[in-house]
Amino acid sequence: MKTVYKKPESITNKPTTYCPGCPHGIAHRLVAELLEEMNLTRETVIVWPVGCSVFGYYFIGTDAVEAAHGRACAMATGIKRTHPESFVMTYQGDGDLASIGIAETVHAAARGEKITVVYINNGNYGMTGGQMAPTTLIGQKTTTSPYGRDPKLTGFPMHVPEMLATLEATAYIARAALDSPQHIIQAKKFLKKAFNTQVNGIGFxxxxxxxxxxxxWKMTPVEAMERIRQEVLPVFPIGEFKVAEGVE
Amino acid sequence: MEKKLIIAGFGGQGVMLAGELLAEAGKEENKYVTFLPSYGPEMRGGTANCDVIISDEPIASPIISYPEATIILNLPSLDKFEPMMKKDGLLVLNKSLIPREVKRDDLRVVGVDAQTIAKELGNEKAANMILLGVYVAIEKPVSLDSVKSAMKLFLKGKKEKFISANEKALEKGVGIAKEFLGGK
Amino acid sequence: MGEKILMKGAEVIAEAAIRAGCMAFFGYPITPQNEVPEYFSRRMPKLGRVFLQAGSEVAAINMVYGAACTGTRVITTSSSPGISLMQEGFSYIANSDVPCVVVNAMRGGPGLGDIAPAQADYSQAVKGGGHGDYHSIVIAPHTLQEEADLMFDAFDLADKYRIMTVVLVDGLMGQMMEPVEFKEWVDVKKFKAPDWATVGQRDRDQRNIITSLEILPEGLEKMNLRLQEKYRKIEKNEIRFEEYKMDDAEYAITAFGTVARIAKTVVGMARDEGIKLGLIRPITLWPFPTKLIEKRAKQLKFFFDSELNAGQMLEDVKLAVNGRKPVYFYGKLGGVVPSAEDIYKEFKKHMEGGR
Known part of the structure; x- marks a missing residue:
């Protein structure tokens, strides 16, 4: 029989712990496809975060470590510096990366650590019940911004790629979206460049x-994807913010 | 044999260098040695002192509470350490910077106009070495040769040119000590 | 063993670690131990090893955690406030069974405190310090030679038990100089990643996952029981102590690190006056020499514990003595170091009181 579909080699048979309609599955698949295509699966150590993807190592079958909340980039630094031959990637959400772990993230970027960060931004703390994150939109209601995020009290959504792109040592910084097939195909292209950046030893x-x-968000999966297009992407535009020389 | 010395003065007077030299000389003679520095909070110009112990036996506490010998390079250090000294202790004094006399009469005091003499020898900064020479010649914790060979270890490269002036200063100190001992 | 070198305590730590095969240093500057990272920063790149100044102690310990997951001999050094920041990492490291070495050059606290020598992090070090039921092996040298030797043991113990070893020193030991002789260099060419290391699966049959997470209470209990089993094994095999003039002792000082060194002078002073005083010096603060102290309680009139804190090891001494004999205490706080005379005077007060 002709094979028309096969899951990537590193995707395990373990049922995921993600909610129905959650795009983590899409992001996992993109990572796993690229690891296989680039022949990296067995070279890879993934540093998993605290958040919904805390059990990510059950679903993507590479060597893996589980970081403390926010510390993934520091832990990845420790692995990559002592084992430059390994492919080292962190997979982090917006609470983990942009809130509690922003210092570790910024300094890893500023040092130009040769690691790759996959940063999933869904605008809230999913695992702990939907609290406000640094990325929550103005006016967005969460369990800790019940009247909508008020910029006078809690400031504005944090644009991590735009911030990191200002640092000299970053090599490839981009934002993609997982809301539609076209955007997902684009996300994979961006991610491939990011992986290449590490493989070619260029930088962060x-x-x-x-x-x-x-x-x-209290929406159906389809409504949620629509909200990304209507409300989120105008605030968080897709694009490449830094492409250093040699990145392909 | 166990010899305990506190060297005290301003930062920049070579307090630590004199102490480290003595410690290195002790090490070269295969003795047990401890060197314990103590700085004021300032990076430069503050008070500084160090405790040096040289012994034939393993050294327990590296801290000297009641010194049997001191090299004192400035007035605040004299004010601090004079009352703490053991009876009959040796106090080697840099008179160039210390306007007052020693108050106690139960100490062996060698007052040296160290900076003036050092200047005459061509290196004002070698005052510490004159005083160290005095101490080594009187208390004999190590031989003068060991101090000289330790100095070669410390003054390398660009600093090598200071060796001969420092050696002269040490020997000057030895001469002063002899006068002191002979005069007694 | 080579020739003796006159070195600063802080540099002894770094040089001994390097010779013991430490392949990576991650840390953040803090007084009074800055000479340690400075020394590493000079030496490590020349040896093709890793030196990295992190953005904070939090980042540093998590870099250590990452490197430890690869089975690399890795170290961080810091001082009290920095060590407080690292507690999160310590707890994760403990439940991940990965080896590393941490040096704490203790300074006066709490808070920003001062930069003078202290021993006020004893409890934090020996009782865990971070969250959860765990221990690290804690060793406390009292001379620079011992420090040079124990740095090798710190790495060996960490690797043997896949545990964090803490070397507790203080600012005084960091600043002082003493001639030391280092053990032979460990041949790092023989190092290879252990079979549990997360360096990429490569030819291995199984993939390796290192995590301190186990969401099912029964599963986490199992992980905890396994940790406890490891701790019992360490308690059985690795207790180290020094007894100084204890054979005929009627009184004993208990002290560690710098105070123990000063206490040896105190013992000498007492012996000069015909008082049969000895010293019990725990070298491993965890595991603690409980049985030894319990045994010595029989022959002694009382124990006299002295520390640079308000009585932290005192609690462990008292637990070991268990009410059999009085345990007196003399401590100095905030970075003040007592003289041998101070300690002896305090000790004698209790002698006279006992008569």
Whole structure:
């Protein structure tokens, strides 16, 4: 029989712990496809975060470590510096990366650590029940911004790629979205450049992926994807913010 | 044999260098040695002192509470350490910077106009070495040769040119000590 | 063993670690131990090893955690406030069974405190310090030679038990100089990643996952029981102490690190006056020499514990003595170091009181 579909080699048979309609599955698949295509699966150590993807190592079958909340980039630094021959990637959400872990993230970027960061931004703390994140939109209601995020009290959404792109040592910084097939194909292209950036030893790479959280947004998966297009992408535009020389 | 010395003065007077030299000389003679520095909070110009112990036996506490010998390079250090000294202790004094006399009469005091003499020898900064020479010649914790060979270890490269002036200063100190001992 | 070198305590730590095969240093500057990272920063690149100044102690310990997951001999050094920041990492490292070495050059606290020598992080070090039921092996040298030797043991113990070893020193030991002789260089060419290391699966049959997470209570209990089993094994095999003039002792000082060194002078002073005083010096603060102290309680009139804190090891001494004999205490706080005379005077007060 002709094979028309096969899951990537590193995707395990373990059922995921993600809610129905959650784009983590899409992001996992993109990572796993690229690891296989680039022959990296067995070279790879993934540093998993605290958040919904805390059990990510059950679903993508590479060597893996589980970081403390926000510390993934520091842990990845420790692995990559002592084992430059390994492919080292972190997979982090917006609470983990942009809130508690922003210092570790910025300094890893400023040092030009040769690691790749996959940054999933769904605008809230999904695992803990939908609290406000640094990326929550103005006016967005969450369990800790019940009247909508008020910029006078809590400031404005944090644009991580734009910030990191200002640092000289970053090599590839981009934002993609997981809301539609076209955007997902584009996300994979961005991610491939990010992986290449590390493989070719150029420097720090990060791809933010705008994601949804149907459960905490209290929407159907389709409505949530629509909200990304209508409300999120105008604030968090897709694009490449830094492409250093030699990145392909 | 166990010899305990506190060297005290301003930062920049070579307090630590004199102490480290003595410690290195002790090490070269295969003795047990401890060197414990103590700085004021300032990076430069503050008070500084160090405790040096040289012994034939393993050294327990590296801290000297009641010194049996001191090299004192400035007035605040004299004010601090004079009352703490053991009876009959040796106090080697840099008179160039210390206007007052030693108050106690139960100490062996060698006052040296160290900076003036150092200047005459061509290196004002070698005052510490004159005083160290005095101490080594009187208390004999190590031989003068060991101090000289330690100095070669410390003054390398660009600093090598200071060796001969420092050696002269040490020997000057030895001469002063002999006068002191002979005069007694 | 080579020739003796006159070195600063802080540099002894770094040089001994390098010779013991430490392949990576991650840390953040803090007084009074800056000479340690400075020394590493000079030496490590020349040896093709890793030196990295992190953005904070939090980042530093998590870099250590990452490197430890690859089975690399890795170290961080810091001082009290920095060590407080690292507690999160310590707890994760403990439940991940990965080896590393941490040096704490203790300074006066709490808070920003001062930069003078202290021992006030004893409890934090020996009782865990971070969250959860865990221990690290804690060793406390009292001379620079011992420090040079124990740095090798710190790495060996960490690797043997896949545990964090803490070397507790203080600012005084960091600043002082003493001639030391280092053990032979460990041949790092023989190092290879252990079979549990997360360096990429490559030819391995199984993939390796290192995590401190186990969401099912029964599963986490199992992980905890396994940790406890490891701790019992360490308690059985690795207790180290020094007894100084204890054979005929009627009184004993208990002290560690710098105070123990000063206490040896105190013992000498007492012996000069015909008082049969000895010293019990725990070298491993965890595991603690409980049985030894319990045994010595029989022959002694009382224990006299002295520390640069308000009585932290005192609690462990008292637990070991268990009410059999009085345990007196003399401590100095905030970075003040007592003289041998101070300690002896305090000790004698209790002698006279006992008569």
């Amino acid at each position: 790479s990060l791809v933010e992926m705008i994601s949804s959280c149907p459960t905490n």
